[in-house]
Structure formats: structure tokens, C-alpha cells
């Protein structure tokens with residue numbers, strides 16, 4: 001199988017360290033409900049997990065939930081509820097949406113608030129090794145002390161310090177934080193602000209920064225080097241760039257992940273779909289009008305790596321495809337054990353080519369039409385088996 005590695009900007013033969021593929025995908029910050037952009041990321045990775053399993057690999061899949069951070073605390077204040085109650089409620093809603101879309105649950109679904117001591121251990125070690133420093137109860141990673149910092153940023157076209165700082169500032173960096181030695185330094189441990197949740201640490205009461213939680217969880221549950229690290233495209237920098245720096249300097253081992261995979265942004269009305277812009281297509285709303293299979297097909301009709309814009313006709317088209325698969329189901333029933341090695345081979349070739357799900361779906365649709373026309377039950381059984389690999393429930 002070939003997968004596109006963001007870090008090398010090339011298609012690489014995928015060879016896991018062991019037969020059980022170790023995968024970490026950055027999860028959600030639970031302060032708002034799941035939109036189509038989230039669903040695109042998690043359904044795409046779900047298709048990858050299912051395909052790896054169908055190909056005979058084992059999979060250990062870890063995802064985090066950032067259950068304490070600035071957004072959770074701010075939103076909870078706005079709503080007049082406790083931050084942990086908001087986190088629990090939104091995590092539950094996210095999991096319900098994912099269950100509805102037939103996304104397999106990760107093997108470990110880990111909360112940031114349950115990683116405090118592994119995080120403290122990594123932060124302490126980074127200070128000892130000279131990559132991080134304490135300042136007024138906060139701890140920062142010092143980018144100037146890391147000559148390798150920014151390899152991932154380079155790969156996606158951020159060629160120098162100024163280019164990195166500009167994007168970091170757009171994505172949550174506070175360049176004017178006077179406790180930092182350098183505007184691009186990022187927080188590993190944040191000192192408690194009045195009224196905020198906090199945990200004991202060698203630097204006083206505080207809470208973890210965002211980037212460090214993913215390093216801590218990936219290392220804790222998967223080991224010092226993993227096979228696949230994924231997430232939304234906007235995480236490549238700064239989030240994953242920071243993860244690489246922390247993880248590799250803590251473990252002394254590189255690469256932290258053999259492959260880095262990023263999903264394209266989903267646009268609506270010409271804008272990136274995001275909470276802050278308010279132009280969200282919520283999964284829970286879509287599920288009122290469309291089946292989970294139709295939503296999955298809509299998502300998988302777009303290659304995971306590219307941005308796309310969601311239009312209503314996409315969903316209608318997907319509905320038509322699902323109807324075709326359902327007609328095959330009616331024809332074939334549930335008992336047929338038939339096979340079609342030619343169709344199987346073409347499906348595998350599409351999926352092995354950087355998880356080309358749009359091509360795989362077209363193959364299956366064409367095969368399904370021919371099955372209906374010719375009452376070809378063997379190929380029909382194969383079509384249904386392969387729609388199952390894509391997580392459809394027809």
C-alpha cells in the first residue's frame with residue numbers, strides 16, 4: 001500500500017513496524033457539536049482502519065479528547081456550566097454522531113485530564129535536556145534550542161521563521177506573552193489563571209498545553225515510535241510540528257511517526273467550515289434528512305487528502321449510489337458467499353493507491369449496476385463485502 005506522507009511530501013510504501021499497525025489520530029475539543037469537517041477526518045481514517053483490518057493487519061488506534069483547554073473553559077463560562085460537565089456532554093454527542101456514522105470506536109479514547117503525570121514527566125525531561133524552560137509558573141518549549149524544529153512546516157511550504165510565526169499566530173499562538181523568550185515558543189504547561197481548573201506540578205498549579213497531550217498519549221498507549229499519525233490538514237502546523245519536537249527530543253528516537261496523514265478542509269459557501277465562522281453543517285442535522293450510508297458515501301466520494309466544498313447535490317448523488325447498493329442487497333440476500341476476484345483486485349488497487357476511496361466507490365457502483373442488469377449473484381456478494389470494508393451497512 002502506498003500512502004502520502006506529509007513530512008516527505010511523497011507517496012511511500014507503507015510498511016508498519018509490526019503486524020499490528022499503531023495509529024494515532026488527533027481528536028476533538030469537546031465544546032461544540034460535530035460538523036461535516038470532523039466527520040470527513042474521522043470517516044476517512046475509519047475507512048483506513050477497516051481497510052487495514054480487511055488486509056490482514058491488526059490495528060491499535062488511539063484518539064484523544066482535549067477535555068480541558070481555553071475553548072472548553074470559555075464556552076462553559078458563556079453557557080454558565082461547569083467545564084467538565086460541558087466536556088462530558090459534548091464528548092457524548094461526538095461519540096453518538098460517530099456511532100451513527102458507523103465509525104469504529106478507537107481502541108483507546110484518551111482524555112487530556114487523565115494524562116497529567118505522563119505529561120509532567122515529559123515536560124520535566126525536556127527542561128532537563130535544555131529544550132524547555134520555566135517562566136512564572138508556565139513551561140515553554142524553546143524553538144531556538146531545537147535546530148530541527150519546523151521540518152514539517154518546511155514540508156508544507158512555511159520556509160522560514162516569519163512564515164511559521166504568521167500561521168502560528170492565526171492558530172492560537174500568543175506572540176506577545178511576555179513570559180516567553182521567543183514569540184514562537186509554545187506552552188507545555190500553563191500556570192493557573194483565576195477560576196480555571198488546575199493540577200499540581202513541579203511548577204505550581206496549572207494545566208497542560210494542547211500539543212503536549214498528544215505526545216504523551218501516543219507514547220503512553222502506542223510506544224515511542226508509531227506507524228501512522230493523522231489529523232485535519234490545519235494540524236500539520238503548528239500542532240504536529242510541535243508534537244514532533246517534543247516527542248523526538250523526549251524519546252531520543254526519530255521519526256516519531258513513520259507516516260503523517262492529513263485530511264483536506266471542508267468548505268461551505270466558499271469558507272472553511274469552522275466553529276468560529278459559524279457556517280457548520282452539523283452531522284446530527286444531516287442525519288435527519290439522509291441515511292448514515294449516504295453521508296459516508298458523500299464523504300468517501302472525496303479523496304481524504306484534498307479540500308472540497310459541500311453542495312446539496314453531493315448528498316443526492318450519494319443517496320442514488322446507496323440505493324443501487326441496496327438493490328444489490330435485495331438481489332443477493334445475506335447468505336450468498338460468492339466472490340469476484342477481478343473486482344476485488346481492482347478495489348485493492350484503488351485503496352492501495354493512497355486510499356483512493358472515490359475510485360473504489362465508482363468501481364463498486366459500476367459493478368453494482370452490472371450485477372442488477374445481469375443478476376450476477378457472485379459479483380453482487382463481492383460488491384456487498386467491499387461496501388462493508390468502506391463501512392457501509394447496506
Ligand SMILES: [Zn+2]
Nearest residue numbers: 026027214239
Ligand atoms: Zn493532537
